[in-house]
Amino acid sequence: MTVHKKFEEVTVKTESIYKGRIISLQVDTVTLPNGETATREIVKHPGAVAVIPLIGDKMIVVEQYRKPLEKSQVEIPAGKLDAGEEPLKAALRELEEETGYRSDNVKLVSSFYTSPGFADEIIHLYIAEDLVKGNANPDEDEFLECEAITLEEAQQYMRDGRISDAKTIMAVYAWQLYKLTGQI
Amino acid sequence: MTVHKKFEEVTVKTESIYKGRIISLQVDTVTLPNGETATREIVKHPGAVAVIPLIGDKMIVVEQYRKPLEKSQVEIPAGKLDAGEEPLKAALRELEEETGYRSDNVKLVSSFYTSPGFADEIIHLYIAEDLVKGNANPDEDEFLECEAITLEEAQQYMRDGRISDAKTIMAVYAWQLYKLTGQI
Numbered sequence: 001m002t003v004h005k006k007f008e009e010v011t012v013k014t015e016s017i018y019k020g021r022i023i024s025l026q027v028d029t030v031t032l033p034n035g036e037t038a039t040r041e042i043v044k045h046p047g048a049v050a051v052i053p054l055i056g057d058k059m060i061v062v063e064q065y066r067k068p069l070e071k072s073q074v075e076i077p078a079g080k081l082d083a084g085e086e087p088l089k090a091a092l093r094e095l096e097e098e099t100g101y102r103s104d105n106v107k108l109v110s111s112f113y114t115s116p117g118f119a120d121e122i123i124h125l126y127i128a129e130d131l132v133k134g135n136a137n138p139d140e141d142e143f144l145e146c147e148a149i150t151l152e153e154a155q156q157y158m159r160d161g162r163i164s165d166a167k168t169i170m171a172v173y174a175w176q177l178y179k180l181t182g183q184i
Numbered sequence: 185m186t187v188h189k190k191f192e193e194v195t196v197k198t199e200s201i202y203k204g205r206i207i208s209l210q211v212d213t214v215t216l217p218n219g220e221t222a223t224r225e226i227v228k229h230p231g232a233v234a235v236i237p238l239i240g241d242k243m244i245v246v247e248q249y250r251k252p253l254e255k256s257q258v259e260i261p262a263g264k265l266d267a268g269e270e271p272l273k274a275a276l277r278e279l280e281e282e283t284g285y286r287s288d289n290v291k292l293v294s295s296f297y298t299s300p301g302f303a304d305e306i307i308h309l310y311i312a313e314d315l316v317k318g319n320a321n322p323d324e325d326e327f328l329e330c331e332a333i334t335l336e337e338a339q340q341y342m343r344d345g346r347i348s349d350a351k352t353i354m355a356v357y358a359w360q361l362y363k364l365t366g367q368i
Contacts, residue, residue, distance in 0.1 A: 001345045006256040007249040007327040018201050018209060020225045023302050025202060025209050030251060038325045040251040041204045043227055045302070065191040066300040067214060067224040072190040073300055080301075110342065113349045114298045115305055116250040116257055117264075118207050118229070123350075141222045143191040158294065161185045165297045166307075166350040173357035180364055 007033050009040070022046070022080065023119075045121035049091040050078035052109065052127040052171045053099060058148035059175060060099050060131075061168070065143065074147070074157055075168045078123070079139075087111075087124040095128055099146050100136030103128035107184055109174050114166060123167055127174070127184055151176060191217050193224070206230070206264065207303075229305035233275040234262035236293065236311040236355045237285060242332035243359060244283050244315075245352070249327065258331070258341055259352045262307070263323075271295075271308040279312055283330050284320030287312035291368055293358050298350060307351055311358070311368055335360060 009030035017025040024044045032038055053060040053076070065072045079094040081087065088106065096102050109125040138144055149157070154172045157163040163172065178184055193214035201209040208228045216222055237244040237260070249256045263278040265271065272290065280286050293309045322328055333341065338356045341347040347356065362368055 003254075004247075004256040004346060005249070006247055006329070008256075009249050009251050020211065021223065023225050023227070025227075027204065028251060032325055033327050036325070039205065041207050042252045043207070043209075043302075045299075048301075063188075063190055065189070065193050066297075067193050067212060068226045068302060068304040069297060069300055070187075072188040072192075073297075075300070110353055111348065112353050113250075113253060113257075115229075115303065116253055116259070116349045117232075118227075118252060118305075119299065119303070120252040121299055121302075141216055141220065143217050145190070162188060164295065165300045166354065169294055169296050170350065170354050170357065173354065173361060177357060177360060177364075180361075 009038070012037065041118055043119040043121070045119055046083070047081045047122045047124070048078055049081065049087050049094055049124045049126065050076050050167045050171070051091050051095045051106075052076055052125070052175060053095055053101060053103070053131060054127065054129050054175070055101070055131045055148060058150055059154060059171070060101065060146055060148050061163075062098050062144040062146050073165060074162045075165055076171045078167060088126070091124065091126045096134040097137045097139070098144060100134055101131040102134040103131050105130040109184055125167060125170065127178070151179065193222070196221065225302055227303040227305070229303055230267070231265045231306045231308070232262055233265065233271050233278055233308045233310065234260050234351045234355070235275050235279045235290075236260055236309070236359060237279055237283060237287070237315055238311065238313050238359070239285070239315045239332060242334055243338060243355070244285065244330055244332050245347075246282050246328045246330050257349060258346045259349055260355045262351060272310070275308065275310045280318040281321045281323070282328060284318055285315040286318040287315050289314040293368055309351060309354065311362070335363065
Protein backbone atom coordinates (compact mmCIF):
# COMPACT_ATOMS: atom_id res chain seq x y z
CA MET A 1 0.00 0.00 0.00
CA THR A 2 1.50 3.37 -1.06
CA VAL A 3 2.00 5.84 1.78
CA HIS A 4 1.14 9.35 0.62
CA LYS A 5 3.11 12.23 2.13
CA LYS A 6 1.47 15.25 0.47
CA PHE A 7 1.92 18.44 2.55
CA GLU A 8 4.30 16.54 4.83
CA GLU A 9 5.02 18.06 8.24
CA VAL A 10 8.59 17.32 9.26
CA THR A 11 9.30 16.74 12.96
CA VAL A 12 11.73 19.22 14.50
CA LYS A 13 11.30 18.13 18.12
CA THR A 14 9.25 15.61 20.09
CA GLU A 15 8.36 16.33 23.72
CA SER A 16 7.03 13.41 25.74
CA ILE A 17 4.31 14.68 28.10
CA TYR A 18 2.87 11.51 29.63
CA LYS A 19 3.20 7.75 29.41
CA GLY A 20 0.14 6.03 30.83
CA ARG A 21 -1.29 2.56 31.23
CA ILE A 22 -3.08 2.72 27.85
CA ILE A 23 -2.27 5.97 26.06
CA SER A 24 0.67 8.33 25.95
CA LEU A 25 0.83 11.98 24.94
CA GLN A 26 3.55 13.87 23.08
CA VAL A 27 3.82 17.32 21.54
CA ASP A 28 5.69 17.50 18.24
CA THR A 29 7.12 20.69 16.80
CA VAL A 30 6.88 20.49 13.01
CA THR A 31 7.90 22.41 9.92
CA LEU A 32 4.92 23.12 7.66
CA PRO A 33 5.04 23.09 3.83
CA ASN A 34 5.39 26.91 3.86
CA GLY A 35 8.44 26.74 6.16
CA GLU A 36 6.59 27.98 9.24
CA THR A 37 6.66 26.08 12.51
CA ALA A 38 3.67 24.62 14.35
CA THR A 39 2.97 22.23 17.23
CA ARG A 40 0.94 19.01 17.06
CA GLU A 41 -0.55 17.34 20.14
CA ILE A 42 -0.46 13.59 19.55
CA VAL A 43 -2.01 10.73 21.54
CA LYS A 44 -0.38 7.34 21.01
CA HIS A 45 -2.61 4.29 21.37
CA PRO A 46 -1.80 0.55 21.01
CA GLY A 47 -4.63 -0.04 18.49
CA ALA A 48 -7.82 -2.01 18.92
CA VAL A 49 -10.18 -4.53 17.37
CA ALA A 50 -13.96 -4.64 17.10
CA VAL A 51 -16.36 -7.32 15.91
CA ILE A 52 -19.83 -7.31 14.33
CA PRO A 53 -21.18 -10.63 15.73
CA LEU A 54 -24.23 -11.77 13.73
CA ILE A 55 -26.53 -14.51 15.01
CA GLY A 56 -29.62 -15.11 12.89
CA ASP A 57 -31.09 -11.68 12.15
CA LYS A 58 -29.52 -10.15 15.26
CA MET A 59 -26.23 -8.52 16.23
CA ILE A 60 -24.71 -9.01 19.68
CA VAL A 61 -23.85 -5.78 21.49
CA VAL A 62 -22.47 -5.00 24.94
CA GLU A 63 -23.48 -2.21 27.28
CA GLN A 64 -20.71 -0.70 29.41
CA TYR A 65 -19.86 2.53 31.22
CA ARG A 66 -17.67 4.96 29.31
CA LYS A 67 -15.97 7.25 31.80
CA PRO A 68 -14.93 9.93 29.25
CA LEU A 69 -18.64 10.34 28.33
CA GLU A 70 -19.97 9.86 31.90
CA LYS A 71 -22.64 7.48 30.64
CA SER A 72 -23.11 3.89 29.56
CA GLN A 73 -23.16 3.02 25.89
CA VAL A 74 -24.28 0.09 23.76
CA GLU A 75 -21.40 -0.93 21.48
CA ILE A 76 -20.16 -3.86 19.45
CA PRO A 77 -17.59 -6.03 21.29
CA ALA A 78 -14.15 -4.42 21.13
CA GLY A 79 -10.86 -4.16 22.94
CA LYS A 80 -7.26 -3.12 22.77
CA LEU A 81 -4.54 -5.13 21.09
CA ASP A 82 -2.16 -6.79 23.51
CA ALA A 83 1.54 -6.14 22.77
CA GLY A 84 2.49 -7.93 19.54
CA GLU A 85 -0.96 -9.49 19.19
CA GLU A 86 -2.26 -10.22 15.71
CA PRO A 87 -5.55 -8.30 15.11
CA LEU A 88 -7.63 -11.31 14.00
CA LYS A 89 -6.56 -13.26 17.08
CA ALA A 90 -7.42 -10.27 19.29
CA ALA A 91 -10.83 -9.98 17.64
CA LEU A 92 -11.65 -13.64 18.36
CA ARG A 93 -10.35 -13.26 21.93
CA GLU A 94 -12.44 -10.15 22.63
CA LEU A 95 -15.52 -11.71 21.01
CA GLU A 96 -15.34 -14.74 23.29
CA GLU A 97 -14.34 -12.81 26.44
CA GLU A 98 -17.17 -10.30 26.11
CA THR A 99 -20.00 -12.34 24.55
CA GLY A 100 -19.12 -15.99 25.17
CA TYR A 101 -19.25 -16.78 21.44
CA ARG A 102 -16.65 -18.18 19.05
CA SER A 103 -16.61 -18.09 15.27
CA ASP A 104 -14.63 -19.70 12.45
CA ASN A 105 -16.27 -17.39 9.90
CA VAL A 106 -14.66 -13.99 10.42
CA LYS A 107 -13.85 -11.39 7.76
CA LEU A 108 -12.14 -8.00 7.93
CA VAL A 109 -14.56 -5.16 7.16
CA SER A 110 -12.04 -2.32 7.39
CA SER A 111 -9.18 -0.90 9.43
CA PHE A 112 -9.71 2.73 10.31
CA TYR A 113 -8.26 5.60 12.35
CA THR A 114 -10.70 6.98 14.89
CA SER A 115 -9.29 10.52 15.34
CA PRO A 116 -6.52 11.23 12.81
CA GLY A 117 -6.25 14.87 13.94
CA PHE A 118 -4.86 14.08 17.38
CA ALA A 119 -4.45 10.30 17.81
CA ASP A 120 -2.92 7.31 16.02
CA GLU A 121 -5.54 4.84 17.27
CA ILE A 122 -6.49 2.28 14.61
CA ILE A 123 -9.43 -0.12 14.91
CA HIS A 124 -9.56 -3.33 12.90
CA LEU A 125 -13.27 -4.09 12.36
CA TYR A 126 -14.37 -7.68 11.65
CA ILE A 127 -17.68 -9.37 10.93
CA ALA A 128 -18.26 -12.76 12.58
CA GLU A 129 -20.96 -15.23 11.53
CA ASP A 130 -21.84 -18.87 12.37
CA LEU A 131 -21.33 -18.19 16.09
CA VAL A 132 -20.96 -21.11 18.51
CA LYS A 133 -21.03 -21.04 22.33
CA GLY A 134 -17.67 -20.62 24.10
CA ASN A 135 -16.90 -19.05 27.50
CA ALA A 136 -17.51 -15.43 28.46
CA ASN A 137 -14.67 -14.06 30.57
CA PRO A 138 -14.54 -10.26 30.82
CA ASP A 139 -11.44 -8.50 32.15
CA GLU A 140 -11.35 -7.91 35.89
CA ASP A 141 -12.20 -4.20 35.72
CA GLU A 142 -14.71 -4.66 32.89
CA PHE A 143 -18.42 -4.63 33.71
CA LEU A 144 -20.70 -5.30 30.80
CA GLU A 145 -23.99 -6.79 29.72
CA CYS A 146 -24.70 -8.52 26.40
CA GLU A 147 -27.83 -8.24 24.31
CA ALA A 148 -28.82 -9.43 20.81
CA ILE A 149 -30.65 -6.76 18.78
CA THR A 150 -32.26 -6.54 15.35
CA LEU A 151 -31.24 -3.94 12.77
CA GLU A 152 -34.40 -1.95 13.56
CA GLU A 153 -33.54 -2.00 17.29
CA ALA A 154 -29.99 -0.87 16.50
CA GLN A 155 -31.35 2.04 14.47
CA GLN A 156 -33.69 2.94 17.33
CA TYR A 157 -30.74 2.83 19.77
CA MET A 158 -28.93 5.26 17.46
CA ARG A 159 -31.89 7.65 17.52
CA ASP A 160 -32.02 7.31 21.34
CA GLY A 161 -28.27 7.99 21.73
CA ARG A 162 -27.67 4.62 23.40
CA ILE A 163 -25.52 3.71 20.37
CA SER A 164 -23.37 6.73 19.55
CA ASP A 165 -19.78 5.72 18.95
CA ALA A 166 -18.11 5.67 15.54
CA LYS A 167 -17.29 1.95 15.31
CA THR A 168 -20.80 0.82 16.30
CA ILE A 169 -22.57 3.24 13.95
CA MET A 170 -20.18 2.08 11.23
CA ALA A 171 -21.09 -1.51 12.16
CA VAL A 172 -24.82 -0.79 11.84
CA TYR A 173 -24.29 0.83 8.41
CA ALA A 174 -22.08 -2.08 7.26
CA TRP A 175 -24.66 -4.59 8.49
CA GLN A 176 -27.48 -2.76 6.67
CA LEU A 177 -25.40 -2.64 3.47
CA TYR A 178 -24.58 -6.35 3.86
CA LYS A 179 -28.31 -7.11 4.10
CA LEU A 180 -29.10 -4.93 1.07
CA THR A 181 -26.21 -5.92 -1.22
CA GLY A 182 -24.91 -9.24 0.14
CA GLN A 183 -21.43 -7.68 0.25
CA ILE A 184 -19.13 -6.77 3.14
CA MET B 185 -32.65 11.96 25.72
CA THR B 186 -32.22 9.63 28.71
CA VAL B 187 -28.66 9.35 30.02
CA HIS B 188 -27.95 5.76 31.04
CA LYS B 189 -25.56 5.22 33.95
CA LYS B 190 -25.37 1.42 34.13
CA PHE B 191 -22.13 0.18 35.79
CA GLU B 192 -21.34 3.80 36.73
CA GLU B 193 -17.76 4.60 37.71
CA VAL B 194 -17.71 7.28 40.37
CA THR B 195 -14.85 9.78 40.33
CA VAL B 196 -12.69 9.79 43.47
CA LYS B 197 -9.96 12.10 42.18
CA THR B 198 -9.09 13.98 38.98
CA GLU B 199 -5.46 14.74 38.17
CA SER B 200 -4.86 17.27 35.39
CA ILE B 201 -1.83 16.16 33.33
CA TYR B 202 -1.75 18.61 30.42
CA LYS B 203 -3.73 21.48 28.96
CA GLY B 204 -2.85 22.03 25.31
CA ARG B 205 -3.92 24.14 22.40
CA ILE B 206 -6.53 21.61 21.25
CA ILE B 207 -6.72 18.70 23.69
CA SER B 208 -6.13 18.24 27.38
CA LEU B 209 -5.36 15.10 29.36
CA GLN B 210 -6.50 14.06 32.83
CA VAL B 211 -6.29 10.87 34.87
CA ASP B 212 -9.35 10.05 36.95
CA THR B 213 -9.35 7.63 39.85
CA VAL B 214 -12.73 5.88 39.97
CA THR B 215 -14.69 3.45 42.10
CA LEU B 216 -15.92 0.47 40.08
CA PRO B 217 -19.31 -1.26 40.56
CA ASN B 218 -17.56 -3.96 42.66
CA GLY B 219 -16.06 -1.35 45.02
CA GLU B 220 -12.53 -1.68 43.64
CA THR B 221 -10.54 1.33 42.46
CA ALA B 222 -9.18 1.92 38.94
CA THR B 223 -7.67 4.76 36.89
CA ARG B 224 -9.02 6.16 33.64
CA GLU B 225 -6.89 8.19 31.20
CA ILE B 226 -9.15 10.76 29.56
CA VAL B 227 -8.50 13.12 26.66
CA LYS B 228 -10.76 16.17 26.55
CA HIS B 229 -11.53 17.60 23.10
CA PRO B 230 -13.70 20.60 22.09
CA GLY B 231 -15.78 18.56 19.61
CA ALA B 232 -15.87 18.77 15.85
CA VAL B 233 -18.06 18.84 12.76
CA ALA B 234 -17.80 17.05 9.43
CA VAL B 235 -19.74 17.40 6.20
CA ILE B 236 -20.65 15.05 3.33
CA PRO B 237 -20.77 17.57 0.44
CA LEU B 238 -22.62 16.08 -2.56
CA ILE B 239 -22.44 17.68 -6.00
CA GLY B 240 -24.14 15.69 -8.76
CA ASP B 241 -23.00 12.10 -8.35
CA LYS B 242 -19.79 13.15 -6.58
CA MET B 243 -18.64 13.90 -3.04
CA ILE B 244 -16.07 16.59 -2.30
CA VAL B 245 -13.10 15.42 -0.24
CA VAL B 246 -9.92 17.09 0.97
CA GLU B 247 -6.43 15.64 1.14
CA GLN B 248 -4.26 16.77 4.05
CA TYR B 249 -1.30 15.60 6.11
CA ARG B 250 -2.16 13.87 9.39
CA LYS B 251 0.82 14.13 11.68
CA PRO B 252 -0.31 11.39 14.13
CA LEU B 253 -0.39 8.93 11.19
CA GLU B 254 2.70 10.36 9.40
CA LYS B 255 0.85 10.32 6.09
CA SER B 256 -1.68 12.29 4.10
CA GLN B 257 -5.30 11.19 4.05
CA VAL B 258 -8.34 11.88 1.92
CA GLU B 259 -11.21 12.90 4.19
CA ILE B 260 -14.51 14.71 4.12
CA PRO B 261 -14.27 18.39 5.14
CA ALA B 262 -14.15 18.72 8.93
CA GLY B 263 -12.92 20.88 11.74
CA LYS B 264 -13.09 21.68 15.41
CA LEU B 265 -15.87 23.65 17.01
CA ASP B 266 -14.86 27.14 18.05
CA ALA B 267 -15.72 27.99 21.68
CA GLY B 268 -19.51 28.27 22.03
CA GLU B 269 -20.05 27.70 18.32
CA GLU B 270 -23.27 26.00 17.20
CA PRO B 271 -22.44 22.76 15.29
CA LEU B 272 -24.51 23.53 12.18
CA LYS B 273 -22.86 26.95 11.87
CA ALA B 274 -19.44 25.35 12.28
CA ALA B 275 -20.25 22.76 9.60
CA LEU B 276 -21.21 25.49 7.10
CA ARG B 277 -18.08 27.47 8.03
CA GLU B 278 -15.74 24.51 7.57
CA LEU B 279 -17.44 23.49 4.32
CA GLU B 280 -16.89 26.93 2.81
CA GLU B 281 -13.37 27.42 4.24
CA GLU B 282 -12.10 24.08 2.98
CA THR B 283 -14.01 23.57 -0.28
CA GLY B 284 -15.28 26.99 -1.30
CA TYR B 285 -18.88 25.78 -1.38
CA ARG B 286 -21.99 26.91 0.50
CA SER B 287 -25.26 25.08 1.00
CA ASP B 288 -28.76 25.86 2.27
CA ASN B 289 -29.69 22.17 2.19
CA VAL B 290 -27.88 20.62 5.15
CA LYS B 291 -29.13 17.77 7.37
CA LEU B 292 -27.64 16.10 10.44
CA VAL B 293 -26.68 12.48 9.72
CA SER B 294 -25.51 11.62 13.24
CA SER B 295 -23.47 12.84 16.20
CA PHE B 296 -20.94 10.27 17.36
CA TYR B 297 -18.04 9.76 19.75
CA THR B 298 -14.82 8.78 17.99
CA SER B 299 -13.00 6.98 20.84
CA PRO B 300 -15.28 6.55 23.87
CA GLY B 301 -12.66 4.46 25.70
CA PHE B 302 -10.20 7.33 26.18
CA ALA B 303 -11.63 10.56 24.71
CA ASP B 304 -14.80 12.67 24.83
CA GLU B 305 -14.46 13.90 21.24
CA ILE B 306 -17.83 14.13 19.49
CA ILE B 307 -18.27 14.70 15.75
CA HIS B 308 -21.50 16.12 14.34
CA LEU B 309 -21.79 14.73 10.80
CA TYR B 310 -23.92 16.57 8.23
CA ILE B 311 -24.87 15.97 4.62
CA ALA B 312 -24.92 19.04 2.34
CA GLU B 313 -26.60 19.15 -1.07
CA ASP B 314 -27.41 21.87 -3.64
CA LEU B 315 -23.91 23.35 -3.27
CA VAL B 316 -23.21 26.86 -4.58
CA LYS B 317 -19.84 28.57 -5.03
CA GLY B 318 -18.55 30.64 -2.08
CA ASN B 319 -14.97 31.42 -1.02
CA ALA B 320 -12.36 28.87 0.04
CA ASN B 321 -10.26 30.15 2.94
CA PRO B 322 -8.33 27.47 4.84
CA ASP B 323 -6.80 28.21 8.24
CA GLU B 324 -3.24 29.56 8.20
CA ASP B 325 -1.57 26.28 9.23
CA GLU B 326 -3.91 24.16 7.09
CA PHE B 327 -2.64 22.83 3.75
CA LEU B 328 -5.16 20.90 1.75
CA GLU B 329 -6.33 19.98 -1.72
CA CYS B 330 -9.96 19.38 -2.79
CA GLU B 331 -11.22 16.76 -5.17
CA ALA B 332 -14.69 15.54 -6.22
CA ILE B 333 -14.97 11.74 -6.35
CA THR B 334 -17.65 9.21 -7.29
CA LEU B 335 -18.86 6.51 -4.90
CA GLU B 336 -16.80 3.94 -6.81
CA GLU B 337 -13.68 6.12 -6.49
CA ALA B 338 -14.34 6.55 -2.76
CA GLN B 339 -14.59 2.76 -2.36
CA GLN B 340 -11.32 2.35 -4.31
CA TYR B 341 -9.66 4.97 -2.02
CA MET B 342 -10.82 2.88 0.95
CA ARG B 343 -9.24 -0.26 -0.53
CA ASP B 344 -6.03 1.73 -1.21
CA GLY B 345 -5.91 3.12 2.35
CA ARG B 346 -6.10 6.74 1.10
CA ILE B 347 -9.46 6.98 2.90
CA SER B 348 -9.09 5.31 6.28
CA ASP B 349 -10.58 7.45 9.01
CA ALA B 350 -13.82 6.66 10.81
CA LYS B 351 -15.86 9.73 9.82
CA THR B 352 -15.02 9.42 6.10
CA ILE B 353 -15.70 5.67 5.94
CA MET B 354 -18.96 6.37 7.77
CA ALA B 355 -19.68 9.10 5.19
CA VAL B 356 -19.10 6.68 2.30
CA TYR B 357 -21.43 4.09 3.89
CA ALA B 358 -24.10 6.74 4.58
CA TRP B 359 -23.81 8.03 1.01
CA GLN B 360 -24.17 4.48 -0.40
CA LEU B 361 -27.21 3.85 1.82
CA TYR B 362 -28.68 7.21 0.75
CA LYS B 363 -28.31 6.17 -2.91
CA LEU B 364 -29.84 2.73 -2.24
CA THR B 365 -32.70 3.73 0.06
CA GLY B 366 -33.24 7.47 -0.50
CA GLN B 367 -32.90 7.94 3.28
CA ILE B 368 -30.27 9.68 5.38
